Amino acid sequence: MTLHAAQPAPTPATLPLAGITVVDLTRVLAGPACTQMLADLGARVIKVEQPGCGDDARAIGPFVEGVSAYFMSVNRNKESIALDLKNAEDRVIFERLLERADILVENFRPGTLEKLGYNWDMLHARHPQLILASISGFGQTGPYHRQPAYDMVVQAMSGMMSVTGHGADAPCRVGVSIGDLAAGLYSVIGVQSALMRRMHTQQGERLDISMLDCQVALLENAVARLEASGSVPSPIGTRHPSMAPFDVFAAQDGRFVIAVGNDNAFVRLCEILALPALAQDPRFLNNAVRCEHQAALKALLEQRLQQAPRAHWIALLEQSGVPTGLYQTVAEMVEHPQVQARQMLTEVTTPAGTPLRVASNPLLNTTGQAVVRRQPPALDADRCAILQELGLLPAVQAD
């Protein structure tokens, strides 16, 4: 995160959340994405999993030698212990863990933690400084709070799908689980805020984070359009809602972006493309009329763009400062020189040692600090060490 370190390169002890302990009951994606960020930032995260199968994500493909790549991509830097929270002995261990915890994170369906006997009033009475972050589909309140939700449900219900796609007849899911991932990011912000507030109050608090609420927050611009203009935002493919040409275009060998933000940039674009007539065309004289005639403009531009490869056009646009960029597949992205230079990919390994390339952390990638300090754990991998630490197992004797 530090571009120019004000201090010598921080060791893990100087990671921002060093010294913070998280007990992590989360499964699948929203919760684990939150706790992976906390772990990346230096917190100790103890992942408490169901005995036998563990986190449901361990069963979600694709697999690398039998280990879920999905699981591996959101569970680095965590320890694992398998505990059955309906079993008396395991509950003792769990409660001992809570004594050492600053934060408990869970993404059960609302009511489940309470049914397990851990309601907030009891937790807060026993552990006044404990912060409880509860992540759920719809939140802990409201008429839908008991309903189960997946990413797809909150993408559909929030209107996120309704603004993504090609026309109102072809709505589209955002191709990543933005319903989960956004809730994970907001949860990290909430947890950090609660840690900062606790420094003043010496008191924990319960965070109630709803995936649906977080999707609504991301729709700010669409809500503003609806409320200001009365027109219902609908999907418009790859183009910009209020600027043109500002879209993905097809060149001879592939797609790329041209993003013209003002009339001067449009004149420069016409010069670069050697299409002087376009700059004079009354349909295209300013952004407002270009937006009205964007389909005609796109067709005329692509006619010309088809005559050369995209690298040719991108080089010319870059020279003249018109924002542009490659359209890339994920396979192209991982090899892109900027992504490589920024070290935005890193590697984790299966318990058997097989490597898997995963996305790095955008707050740590350029700091020189190790992003992966601990590999994604096998189920229950840290049981002995944790029990010893809690005084529940005799220390292993050196022979």
Next chain:
Amino acid sequence: MTLHAAQPAPTPATLPLAGITVVDLTRVLAGPACTQMLADLGARVIKVEQPGCGDDARAIGPFVEGVSAYFMSVNRNKESIALDLKNAEDRVIFERLLERADILVENFRPGTLEKLGYNWDMLHARHPQLILASISGFGQTGPYHRQPAYDMVVQAMSGMMSVTGHGADAPCRVGVSIGDLAAGLYSVIGVQSALMRRMHTQQGERLDISMLDCQVALLENAVARLEASGSVPSPIGTRHPSMAPFDVFAAQDGRFVIAVGNDNAFVRLCEILALPALAQDPRFLNNAVRCEHQAALKALLEQRLQQAPRAHWIALLEQSGVPTGLYQTVAEMVEHPQVQARQMLTEVTTPAGTPLRVASNPLLNTTGQAVVRRQPPALDADRCAILQELGLLPAVQAD
């Protein structure tokens, strides 16, 4: 954020970032989204804008009585002062503001802050505790760092578009500016981390946040699929990549989601739809074969679903615990009972007093705390008060 307040309902003085001062040089979206979150959480945010026109977002429609709804949706809880950072007198004011600042946030193109004479080494020498958050399209390093970028450029380059849409021939932009908004959220996490680290080190640091890096981080699952299986993730409309039926379906009167996560839920679905033959069909006996035949399955399900309105089906599915949900437009979402119950919409007003409904803050909406403590400012609205506070204007005398 607090569901069950451990303390009496916090006043603004107990908001998590109370006492923190942010000097905000950001424009348009990624930066202002970051600083709006910091402001919502209690920080004092002083927005420094270009004299004359101010933040570029003030010129972006739609407008409410001449005021940008786009601007209003990401600039609540901020003060505004217009300063020309190339003008000597204004630089004095800016530098006096920095003396009081904990955080400086900027999203200029890399190099611009340095050209203005405020490079990090100088800033850090003068203000050792100052945290500088620099948000840019590609980051402060790497071969692309000087290139301009918009949301659309990073969505295209990151592969986000390549996994969103209906088939490889129809890639699609995510319908919100997720390139900007994700960078804003990661930046808040970075700023809060730096604040926490500063408590130990007494030193500021510079954060280098790249919109492209943040998009790559959101692609974790797509990267895992590519790396584990070698197949390049492509857009698949609304359906789930590895579960079926898990998609948006058309009922008699509109679309809704059915999300079947396991074989038992599929059997329940077949019972609800009174389609017992489907549960026995060898093409649909388990999730793996259902995925292979998902198009045929979807057609058969929709044939049945067309016979009743979606409310009918949703009620039945909810009763049996199969995750489901309405597909909604933004206009439908803002009136939805869960969104209303969660108070996920709030209201800001133009300087003339006209209200505009905007998304609330998903960390504050259920806490009983006021989300809007200060209206989005008119350009330079807080000049006098700020200059008086800095001792650069005589206090106004009561007559």
